[in-house]
Amino acid sequence: MRYFIQTWGCQMNFHDSEKLAGILEEQGCVPAGRLPDADVLLLNTCSIREKAAEKVFSHLGALRPLREQRPDLIIGLCGCVAQQEGERLFRRSDLVDFILGPRAIESLPALLREAAQRRRPRLADLAVRDDSIRFDGARARRAVGPRAYLTIMEGCNKTCTYCIVPTTRGREVSKPVSQVLEEAAALEQAGFVEIELLGQNVNAYRDGSFHLDGLLRLLQPLEGIKRLRFTTSHPAHLSTAIIRAMAECPSVCHALHLPSQSGSDAVLERMRRGYTRRRYLDRIETLRRWIPDLGLSTDIIVGYPGESRAEFEESLSLLREVEFDQVYSFLYSPRPGTDAAQEQESLSFAEKNARLAELQAMQQEIQLRRNRLHVGSEADVLVDGVSRMGGKLKGRTGANRVVNFEGEESWIGSTVQVRITAAGPNSLEARRIRVAGS
Numbered sequence: 137m138r139y140f141i142q143t144w145g146c147q148m149n150f151h152d153s154e155k156l157a158g159i160l161e162e163q164g165c166v167p168a169g170r171l172p173d174a175d176v177l178l179l180n181t182c183s184i185r186e187k188a189a190e191k192v193f194s195h196l197g198a199l200r201p202l203r204e205q206r207p208d209l210i211i212g213l214c215g216c217v218a219q220q221e222g223e224r225l226f227r228r229s230d231l232v233d234f235i236l237g238p239r240a241i242e243s244l245p246a247l248l249r250e251a252a253q254r255r256r257p258r259l260a261d262l263a264v265r266d267d268s269i270r271f272d273g274a275r276a277r278r279a280v281g282p283r284a285y286l287t288i289m290e291g292c293n294k295t296c297t298y299c300i301v302p303t304t305r306g307r308e309v310s311k312p313v314s315q316v317l318e319e320a321a322a323l324e325q326a327g328f329v330e331i332e333l334l335g336q337n338v339n340a341y342r343d344g345s346f347h348l349d350g351l352l353r354l355l356q357p358l359e360g361i362k363r364l365r366f367t368t369s370h371p372a373h374l375s376t377a378i379i380r381a382m383a384e385c386p387s388v389c390h391a392l393h394l395p396s397q398s399g400s401d402a403v404l405e406r407m408r409r410g411y412t413r414r415r416y417l418d419r420i421e422t423l424r425r426w427i428p429d430l431g432l433s434t435d436i437i438v439g440y441p442g443e444s445r446a447e448f449e450e451s452l453s454l455l456r457e458v459e460f461d462q463v464y465s466f467l468y469s470p471r472p473g474t475d476a477a478q479e480q481e482s483l484s485f486a487e488k489n490a491r492l493a494e495l496q497a498m499q500q501e502i503q504l505r506r507n508r509l510h511v512g513s514e515a516d517v518l519v520d521g522v523s524r525m526g527g528k529l530k531g532r533t534g535a536n537r538v539v540n541f542e543g544e545e546s547w548i549g550s551t552v553q554v555r556i557t558a559a560g561p562n563s564l565e566a567r568r569i570r571v572a573g574s
């Protein structure tokens with residue numbers, strides 16, 4: 137059987153698709169190359185915002201002609217929409233043959249076998265299994281490139297009022313240290329030079345008395361792993377011990393994504409984020425004290441229920457005060473079953489959009505100004521591919537800045553020393569100094 141997987145959402149979900157591909161290949165399936173050639177189609181979905189979830193349904197609608205041509209095509213719906221919507225999905229679309237939750241991916245072979253035997257079987261496994269974390273990452277069929285994802289924890293025990301993730305991904309579970317070390321060593325053996333450790337609340341990683349800082353230190357002897365990152369962090373769980381480990385471990389990249397969500401204490405409290413603006417700024421101060429060249433990014437939600445103009449302006453002032461290198465900003469989107477979805481929304485869509493545009497325009501100026509400070513300096517860039525515009529090579533610095541420069545495709549996977557020649561708000565242009573080897 138030939139398979140095709142379409143993925144939406146975060147790194148976790150992207151890596152889950154790599155795991156699903158690995159499982160399918162263990163069953164003798166091969167990649168289809170293009171969707172019309174597939175015998176099995178998996179849609180690995182995201183439900184973080186309404187738009188992301190709705191995409192799945194419009195996509196399913198567009199698949200109808202293909203399904204009519206190929207009545208034996210098996211369609212499985214995986215990921216967070218599967219977990220959130222459950223068997224209701226069968227009522228919303230008659231194209232779905234089975235649904236599979238993110239913590240039940242090991243059931244894929246069984247569901248597939250049954251689906252192949254029966255026409256339109258409507259099967260589901262939405263169990264939230266604690267042992268899902270024990271899935272051996274070596275079984276994943278990873279995307280080609282210098283960078284590999286390694287799941288170290290799954291689930292989220294927080295209760296942020298707007299967020300669907302605790303519902304879709306279940307309670308926190310951590311992978312045993314010994315297994316993380318084995319998987320990381322296997323990735324080094326396989327030639328990966330960068331590992332990104334994944335977890336919904338990765339700072340809460342814990343195996344017995346071991347925490348994330350200890351794990352980062354234990355991974356240092358892997359000399360082939362030149363770059364170690366971890367995501368996603370939470371301001372209330374980012375301990376000074378983790379910050380020190382970031383500063384002291386040579387392979388840990390000087391980059392951090394630390395979602396703030398809002399700059400207003402009142403909004404943070406209504407969101408039940410578990411920290412104040414002061415505490416968030418204290419973490420930034422400590423980070424920058426230990427790691428002066430840190431690349432810092434954040435997430436901001438605009439238009440949370442009841443967000444006043446003054447509260448929104450506190451988010452603007454947070455961005456001005458911190459000067460992030462990158463900000464991912466989102467319109468608040470009510471998610472079914474979350475506490476915030478009970479709240480009355482105070483702003484029209486147009487007002488929310490105007491706030492978002494204002495915030496983004498301000499942040500673009502900050503990014504341009506910050507990026508310009510790098511012009512003339514040197515950087516080490518791990519080349520990960522060819523940029524869409526202009527056919528240049530593209531890669532990232534350790535601080536996670538995107539850099540484009542002229543070079544040969546054979547350098548993909550190598551680290552190249554460059555000099556920054558120009559800056560835009562979202563990326564840097566550079567000239568090669570020398571290729572440092574892979």
Ligand code: 5AD
Nearest residue numbers: 298299395435436437466467468469
């Ligand atoms: N509406 C808008 N944005 C959301 N996020 C999470 N839930 C919602 C929601 N209901 C954003 C947060 C989070 C990022 C992954 O998505 O900023 O950090």
Ligand code: SF4
Nearest residue numbers: 145146182183184216
């Ligand atoms: Fe989307 Fe969140 Fe699920 Fe990732 S964990 S796929 S961002 S809903």
